[in-house]
Amino acid sequence: MQPDGAGPASDEAEPEHPFAPFIRTLGRGPGRSRALTREEAREALRMVLAGAAEPIQVGAFLMLLRYRGEDPEELTGLVEAAREAVGAGPAMDGGGVELDWPSYGSGRTRGAPWFLLAALALARAGHRVLMHGSNAFTSGMPVLEALPLLGLRAVRCRAEALEAVGVSNFAYLPLRAMSPRLDELLHLRSFLGLRSPINTVARLINPANAPAGVDGVFHPPYIAAHLAVAQRMARPRLLVVKGGGGEAERGPAKPVAAHLMAGPEVEVLSLPALRETRAAASDFLGVWQGRVRDAHAEGTVIGTISLGLLAMGRAATPGAADARAAEIWHGRFG
Numbered sequence: 001m002q003p004d005g006a007g008p009a010s011d012e013a014e015p016e017h018p019f020a021p022f023i024r025t026l027g028r029g030p031g032r033s034r035a036l037t038r039e040e041a042r043e044a045l046r047m048v049l050a051g052a053a054e055p056i057q058v059g060a061f062l063m064l065l066r067y068r069g070e071d072p073e074e075l076t077g078l079v080e081a082a083r084e085a086v087g088a089g090p091a092m093d094g095g096g097v098e099l100d101w102p103s104y105g106s107g108r109t110r111g112a113p114w115f116l117l118a119a120l121a122l123a124r125a126g127h128r129v130l131m132h133g134s135n136a137f138t139s140g141m142p143v144l145e146a147l148p149l150l151g152l153r154a155v156r157c158r159a160e161a162l163e164a165v166g167v168s169n170f171a172y173l174p175l176r177a178m179s180p181r182l183d184e185l186l187h188l189r190s191f192l193g194l195r196s197p198i199n200t201v202a203r204l205i206n207p208a209n210a211p212a213g214v215d216g217v218f219h220p221p222y223i224a225a226h227l228a229v230a231q232r233m234a235r236p237r238l239l240v241v242k243g244g245g246g247e248a249e250r251g252p253a254k255p256v257a258a259h260l261m262a263g264p265e266v267e268v269l270s271l272p273a274l275r276e277t278r279a280a281a282s283d284f285l286g287v288w289q290g291r292v293r294d295a296h297a298e299g300t301v302i303g304t305i306s307l308g309l310l311a312m313g314r315a316a317t318p319g320a321a322d323a324r325a326a327e328i329w330h331g332r333f334g
Helices: 020-029 038-049 055-068 072-087 115-124 145-147 156-169 180-187 196-201 221-232 284-290 295-312 318-329
Strands: 100-103 127-132 169-176 212-217 237-242 256-262 266-269
Touching: 020 038, 020 055, 038 055, 038 072, 038 196, 055 256, 055 295, 072 196, 072 221, 100 115, 100 295, 115 127, 115 145, 115 169, 115 284, 115 295, 115 318, 127 156, 145 169, 145 284, 156 169, 180 196, 212 221, 212 266, 212 295, 221 237, 221 256, 237 295, 256 295, 266 295, 266 318, 284 295
Parallel strands: 100 127, 100 212, 127 169, 212 237
Antiparallel strands: 237 256, 256 266
């Protein structure tokens, strides 16, 4: 006998949610689970971004992806869905952006975003740079806080970013402006306690379809995954380094291995230490304006400019890139 107000008893099975097969594929268990195919991953993230998956399913999905490891085919499908969501499909106009610069670092030891000064110096030298990102979990100065110090502001959408690059050769596009839903997924880290593959996906969106990109990762194993996705998506050029706090930034005191994909080939470039220096707190704006001399900060900026030049193919060798980078830095107000 049913309590008052209760619905009729039924032995009929509840219909399966359309998103459930993706979770089942990932989580069946040893010997039975597998990574999603490129097509499956693309459709799964499309559903998540469209709000067609329940919150509990989204959390399970992201953590299963993380637990299994980042599979290149799977990641490629996820990136394709993310690119669709931000309007970066193959038919869209890239606005003449030369260099894609993702900034999603969240290191606990980060300080000022010296890589931002490198991007701005490249812009002043005539190179069109689009930086995009979210630094919500960094212990250092986020890009969004650094921009006003330099008299700049973030743009509010992809179209405005392309317009700004056309005018001043630089724009910073926050992930939350590109796609609020992707930004929400990235911020689930505070609930789940771990980063998810969305962090990698965001780095690889390339919202302006730039022919070259410079990317930083926190853990070296991610380098191969980034390059593999770029190859599958036929991106012309991508340079990836293990950078400070996961940013595309080159410290001057140690040699750096830069992994450069140009077409189907990947070359590992050995970048030498530039100078023996030690990091210290410094005046971010003062270094940019030239009022403060800081060997470590300036070496970091010059070394990072060099990464951008190598990514774009604007220097034939690391030595030539370093020399040109120093010229760009010292001539930024010329």
